[in-house]
Amino acid sequence: MLRRADKGAERLERALDGGPAPHDSDTRRALAAAGALAPGHTRNPARIEQTHDAMMAAFQRTLNPLETRDDAGTGDGLDDTDLHRQEIDLPGGGQLVLSDLEELTPERIEQALEMAAEILEQSSKDHQS
Template identity: 70%
Template sequence: MFGRADREAERLERALEGGPIPHDLETRRAMAAAGALAPGHTRSPERIQQTHDAMMAAFMRTLNPLATRDDAGSDDGLEDVSLHREEIALPGGGELVVSDIEEITPDRLQNLAAAMAEVIQRREKDPKP
């Protein structure tokens, strides 16, 4: 009796290790049970390492923040930004003030004025609640 159980256990072990699958019903049932107990997916060691590295990098950034300079932002030319400003009259009364850090061209002004005049005209047609 023990010899038979040992033989069946050996066949099952060989089958589970990738060896030939036995055709007897008991071993097939045991393999099905083992398959049902196996996890449906496995975690990739590379993904585990990437996650660990990302967590440690975030932790180290929290512990050691970047040093700030006392003179940061000075002499870089950004503190004296010149704004371009244009005022134009809209048809039907009204005034449009356009400000930008880039130069405002006459074509751009005309397009903006036309767009704003269209918006104002649509609002006049809408019924007021």
């Protein structure tokens, strides 16, 4: 019995070292159990360090927030932005409101009206089917 166990252990060792696949069921079951106990993935040390560094940087930002300037946001041109807006009555009683950062030219208004008409036409076709 002891000799039989030694042979099974030898077959299992050979299979674990990359040798031929065992044919007997005991060794195959032991090999499957060994595979189930092996971890499915290993942790990458570089990824662990990157995660740690990112967490520490976020922690430091929370502890030491940046000082706010009194003149923050001035002179950047964002507060001087004009919004161009135009309301257009559509045939059939609807209303289209166009708004843009750029000036609304008659060509752009006409293009927007054509796009709205196409959308309404497609919508009416969908409701009819």
